[in-house]
Amino acid sequence: MTPIANARILNRSLIIIALVFTTLAGFGQQAATRIDNIFYYPDSNAISDSYMKSQCRLDIYYPKNVKNFATIVWFHGGGITGGRREIPAALMDKGVAVIGVGYRLSPKAKAPAYIEDAAAAVAWAFKQIAQYGGSDKLIFVSGHSAGGYLGTMITLDKQYLAKYKIDANSIAGLIPFSGQAITHFTVRQEMGIKDIQPTIDKYAPLFHVRADAPPMLLITGDRELELLGRYEENAYLNRMMKLAGHKLTRLYELQGFDHGGMAVPAFPLLLKEVEVLEKGILK
Numbered sequence: 001m002t003p004i005a006n007a008r009i010l011n012r013s014l015i016i017i018a019l020v021f022t023t024l025a026g027f028g029q030q031a032a033t034r035i036d037n038i039f040y041y042p043d044s045n046a047i048s049d050s051y052m053k054s055q056c057r058l059d060i061y062y063p064k065n066v067k068n069f070a071t072i073v074w075f076h077g078g079g080i081t082g083g084r085r086e087i088p089a090a091l092m093d094k095g096v097a098v099i100g101v102g103y104r105l106s107p108k109a110k111a112p113a114y115i116e117d118a119a120a121a122v123a124w125a126f127k128q129i130a131q132y133g134g135s136d137k138l139i140f141v142s143g144h145s146a147g148g149y150l151g152t153m154i155t156l157d158k159q160y161l162a163k164y165k166i167d168a169n170s171i172a173g174l175i176p177f178s179g180q181a182i183t184h185f186t187v188r189q190e191m192g193i194k195d196i197q198p199t200i201d202k203y204a205p206l207f208h209v210r211a212d213a214p215p216m217l218l219i220t221g222d223r224e225l226e227l228l229g230r231y232e233e234n235a236y237l238n239r240m241m242k243l244a245g246h247k248l249t250r251l252y253e254l255q256g257f258d259h260g261g262m263a264v265p266a267f268p269l270l271l272k273e274v275e276v277l278e279k280g281i282l283k
Helices: 002-023 051-056 113-132 146-156 183-190 230-243 263-282
Strands: 034-041 056-062 069-077 097-102 134-144 171-175 216-221 249-254
Touching: 002 263, 051 097, 056 069, 056 113, 069 146, 069 263, 113 134, 113 146, 134 146, 146 171, 171 263, 183 230, 216 230, 216 263, 230 249, 249 263
Parallel strands: 069 097, 069 134, 134 171, 171 216, 216 249
Antiparallel strands: 034 056, 056 097
C-alpha cells in the first residue's frame, strides 16, 4: 500500500474516532445559558466609532451548574470581508463554553484593526470567563478560514494580547481550521498585492514562529480541493514551528473535503483536542 493510501486511511480513521467521541459526549449533557451581543472592548464609553461598536461584540454559550469548564473562542470565516459571529451547533452541549466573536471587516477596516479585535475578544475571555464559571487556564482559540488566521496571528504574535497584560502563551491550545499561514489575501489586497502573490510579513503567522507557543493543531481540507494553497501554507507553518523548536505542532489534512466542507469533520477533532489538553493541564 502506498504512503498516500495509508495517509487517507489514517485521516478517515481519525474522523471516525472523533465522530464517535462527539456522539458519546452528547450523553449526559448539561443545561446551558446563552448571552448575546456583549461589547468586548474594555471601555465602551471611550469608543465613539459606531462601526466598531456594532461589530465588536460577542455571544457566549456556557454550561450551567458546571465549574472551571473549558472555553472555545470561535472566530467566523468570510475572508475578513464578510460573515458574522456564530456559535457553531457542533460545539453546543459538549460541556464547554463557546464564545462567538464578531470583528470589523475590510474594506471598512484595514489591517491590523481586525487582528486587534480578535485580541480584545480573547482578552475579554481571559478576564471575564470566571464570572460565568469557567477557567482562565482553559481558553482555547479556534475559527475557520479568516477566523483561523486571526486566532493564529494573536497566538503567535504576542504583542496583540500583551496590550491587555496577557501572555499569549496562556492560551491552552490553538486549533485553526484552514487558516492562512502567510499574509492573509485580504491584507494583501489592501496593499495592492494579488491573491496568488505569496507574502510573508508581520501580518503572516509564519513570520512569528517560535518554540514557546501554545500547543497547535492545524487542520485543513484536502490539498487538491482547498482554497488556493491553504494546505501547503499550513504544512510550511507546521515544518517551521518544528524547526524553531516547538514540539507540540501537528497538522491534519482531511482527505476528500474542500475548504468549506472540512469544518464538519474538523469540529469533532477540535473537541477531542480540547479534552486531551484539558486533562493535561488539570492533572
